[in-house]
Amino acid sequence: MSVKKNESTTICEHCVxxxxxxxxxxxxxxxxxxxxxxxxxxxxxxxxxxxxxRVGGIYCIGKGIVKxxxxxxxxxxxxxxxxxxxxxxxFRSVLxxxxxxxxxxxxxxxxxxxxPVGNFFDWIKHNSDFSMRIxxxxxxxxxxxxxxxxxxxxxxxxxxxxxxxLLLLDNFGTDSDGNLNISLTxxxxxxxxxxxxxxxxxxxxxxxxxNLIELERRQIKILNAKQLKRICxxx
Amino acid sequence: MSVKKNESTTICEHCVxxxxxxxxxxxxxxxxxxxxxxxxxxxxxxxxxxxxxRVGGIYCIGKGIVKxxxxxxxxxxxxxxxxxxxxxxxFRSVLxxxxxxxxxxxxxxxxxxxxPVGNFFDWIKHNSDFSMRIxxxxxxxxxxxxxxxxxxxxxxxxxxxxxxxLLLLDNFGTDSDGNLNISLTxxxxxxxxxxxxxxxxxxxxxxxxxNLIELERRQIKILNAKQLKRICxxx
DNA sequence: CGGGGAGTTGATCCACATCAAGGTCTGTGG
DNA sequence: CCACAGACCTTGATGTGGATCAACTCCCCG
Numbered sequence: 001m002s003v004k005k006n007e008s009t010t011i012c013e014h015c016v017x018x019x020x021x022x023x024x025x026x027x028x029x030x031x032x033x034x035x036x037x038x039x040x041x042x043x044x045x046x047x048x049x050x051x052x053x054r055v056g057g058i059y060c061i062g063k064g065i066v067k068x069x070x071x072x073x074x075x076x077x078x079x080x081x082x083x084x085x086x087x088x089x090x091f092r093s094v095l096x097x098x099x100x101x102x103x104x105x106x107x108x109x110x111x112x113x114x115x116p117v118g119n120f121f122d123w124i125k126h127n128s129d130f131s132m133r134i135x136x137x138x139x140x141x142x143x144x145x146x147x148x149x150x151x152x153x154x155x156x157x158x159x160x161x162x163x164x165x166l167l168l169l170d171n172f173g174t175d176s177d178g179n180l181n182i183s184l185t186x187x188x189x190x191x192x193x194x195x196x197x198x199x200x201x202x203x204x205x206x207x208x209x210x211n212l213i214e215l216e217r218r219q220i221k222i223l224n225a226k227q228l229k230r231i232c233x234x235x
Numbered sequence: 236m237s238v239k240k241n242e243s244t245t246i247c248e249h250c251v252x253x254x255x256x257x258x259x260x261x262x263x264x265x266x267x268x269x270x271x272x273x274x275x276x277x278x279x280x281x282x283x284x285x286x287x288x289r290v291g292g293i294y295c296i297g298k299g300i301v302k303x304x305x306x307x308x309x310x311x312x313x314x315x316x317x318x319x320x321x322x323x324x325x326f327r328s329v330l331x332x333x334x335x336x337x338x339x340x341x342x343x344x345x346x347x348x349x350x351p352v353g354n355f356f357d358w359i360k361h362n363s364d365f366s367m368r369i370x371x372x373x374x375x376x377x378x379x380x381x382x383x384x385x386x387x388x389x390x391x392x393x394x395x396x397x398x399x400x401l402l403l404l405d406n407f408g409t410d411s412d413g414n415l416n417i418s419l420t421x422x423x424x425x426x427x428x429x430x431x432x433x434x435x436x437x438x439x440x441x442x443x444x445x446n447l448i449e450l451e452r453r454q455i456k457i458l459n460a461k462q463l464k465r466i467c468x469x470x
Numbered sequence: 471c472g473g474g475g476a477g478t479t480g481a482t483c484c485a486c487a488t489c490a491a492g493g494t495c496t497g498t499g500g
Numbered sequence: 501c502c503a504c505a506g507a508c509c510t511t512g513a514t515g516t517g518g519a520t521c522a523a524c525t526c527c528c529c530g
Contacts, residue, residue, distance in 0.1 A: 070381065072389040072470055080381050095367075096374035101381050124367065128360045132330075135359070135366070138373045139331035145380035146305065146315050146336050152387050153429035154307040157518065186477065194388035196519055201478060217477090217527085235307055392486070421509065431487055436510060452495085452509090 018086035019060050021137070024130040029123050036119050041111045048104040048112065055093040055100050057116040061085055064110020065172075065182060068102040069191060077191040080148070081141070082107075082171065082182075091134060092141075094120065108183065155234060157195045161203050163232035164193050165213065169222050179219040253321035254295050256372070259365040264358050271354050276346045283339040283347065290328040290335050292351040296320055299345020300407075300417060303337040304426060312426040315383070316376070317342075317406065317417075326369060327376075329355065343418065390469060392430045396438050398467035399428055400448065404457050414454040 025033065042048065042064070049055055051070060061083055068089065069079045080102055083089045093100045094117050124131040151160055165180075172181040186204075190197045204220075207213045212228055214221040222228065260268065277283065277299065284290055286305060296318055303324065304314045315337055318324045328335045329352050359366040386395055400415075407416040421439075425432045439455075442448045447463055449456040457463065 070385040072385050076389060078385040078388050080384055092374045092377050095370050096378055097371065098375070098378060101378040124370070125363045128363070128366070131363070131366055131370070132359070135330050135370050135373065136332065138370065138377055139327045140333070142327050142373055142377045142380060143331055143333060143336040145377060145384065149315055149380065149383050149387060149429075150305045150307050150313040152384060153313050154311060185475095194384075197476095198478080198520080199518060202518095205478085420507095432508095433488080433510080434486060437486095440510085 018062055019088060020086065021088055021130075021133050022060075024127065024133050025123060026127060029127060029130075032119060033115060037113045037115045039111060039113045041109070042106040043109055044106055046106045048106065049090070049100050051100055051103045053100045055090045055117075057114050058088055058090045058094060058120050059104075060088045060113040060115065062111040062113060064106060064112070065108040066104050066106050066110060066112075067188070068104050070102050077188070078194060079188065079192040080145070084172065088137075091120070092138065095134075095138070107188070152194050155232070157193060157199055158203055158206075159232045159234055160193045160195070161189075161200065162207075162212075162228040164189070165207075165220065165222060166225060166228055166232065168220075169225065174221070177219075178221045179216075180222070183218045185218065253297055254323060255321065256323055256365075256368050257295075259362065259368050260358060261362060264362060264365075267354060268350060272348045272350045274346060274348045276344070277341040278344055279341055281341045283341065284325070284335050286335055286338045288335045290325045290352075292349050293323055293325045293329060293355050294339075295323045295348040295350065297346040297348060299341060299347070300343040301339050301341050301345060301347075302423070303339050305337050312423070313429060314423065314427040315380070319407065323372075326355070327373065330369075330373070342423070387429050390467070392428060392434055393438055393441075394467045394469055395428045395430070396424075396435065397442075397447075397463040399424070400442075400455065400457060401460060401463055401467065403455075404460065409456070412454075413456045414451075415457070418453045420453065 022030065022033065037060075039062070048059060048066060063085055065082060065084045066089070067079050068081045068083065069077045072078055083104075089104065090100075124134060151163065155163070168180050168182055168184075175181055184192070186200050187197045189204075190200045193200065204213070204215060207228075208215050210227075212222070212224045214223060257265065257268065272295075274297070283294060283301060298320055300317060300319045301324070302314050303316045303318065304312045307313055318339075324339065325335075359369060386398065390398070403415050403417055403419075410416055419427070421435050422432045424439075425435045428435065439448070439450060442463075443450050445462075447457070447459045449458060
């Protein structure tokens, strides 16, 4: 259940500044946005919306990380994507006029803005630069989803795990110690790679034994990206 | 390699009429389209474009069926989608300004129109109804791709095969004999389901033995859709 | 300091891939 | 019209990646 608290506008402004997509709004539209949007803060574990919900607008992340996942057999989560600072999400359901095809849950305390569908549609309708950016975004996500499909269909768990470690590195970068800037449970990694938790654990230990990574609880440090790349590049 | 022949405009007009997306063009734009588009006919096996190609426009199918696939390990095809009469494709690469993320090959003799990217962009820029439709389309495909991911990640081959048979039924319908209106090799079905050819054969025979389907070479007739639905609906 | 979620490890099992061999259909050219 | 090549299909035998089950430990937090 989502615990929301209203926040001062200051953080909100912050959020919008993070996202380059709103640069394509006119000054007037931008002002309108700061007026209509509402900003909330979320804790790890909070649900932004559930699969099957009707989504009444789009979301923009000012701070934090969320995962987008579908719930499958026995409630097993399959993560299809992450969003982080500056990313927008929810537009897929809004634009396709369908209910949400994924659930969105916070995995790192976040501050997220909500913009009602009406305004969003207005901008898309009247601002072709903005609408072009949105289109580009959805097409990019579609390309990534297609890649995901063939990865899961044809690569081994070992290959996929190597690939997703690199993807996390690319997406979230590292802190000053070289650790990945995202903290996932083994179960979440399993839900991302599409495998069982135990398999993730075994393969991570294997990678560690081969000096490809370092492990310190949920901290993962990638030591040998080149070799990981070699493992996942089987095509 | 793609064998193309120019066709009379008559068939071309035909093609555009099939697609409801062009109804959203203004009369002027529509006229422009009939002027700039070029129509070609393709035989089964012809390639429209390869994964990694730069795509210079969008395609619209007047007749026939194509498959969109990625090539993986050992050249094994993973089909991610089909397009048929009235569908447009190629816009993903165009809009995301990336190279094609899939190859497109004809699986039923087809007549396909090509519309250059320049005109397409013009319409999107100046016609918000049209651009909205395109957006809706790409978001719908994104939702389907997400579903595909969790299916492949969590369902058994048996469940997926049942699901894809129903999906083919839904997409292509049946002829007067009740056979699916699409003819795929066992290998293509395997590439769709994400499994080995032999597994497809064994499971199809199983379904046949259970009187769920009838098989006559590449003709597949679905006898008991309800039971197939029960097999694939494990979530 | 104890309860619970997360992580780990080992043992077991099976769905499915892979390999191998043969059968059937179709189109081509002699 | 036949024969032959090649693509496709089928069936059986075998191997294995990784899921599942079970037991235990570790670590955090109230």
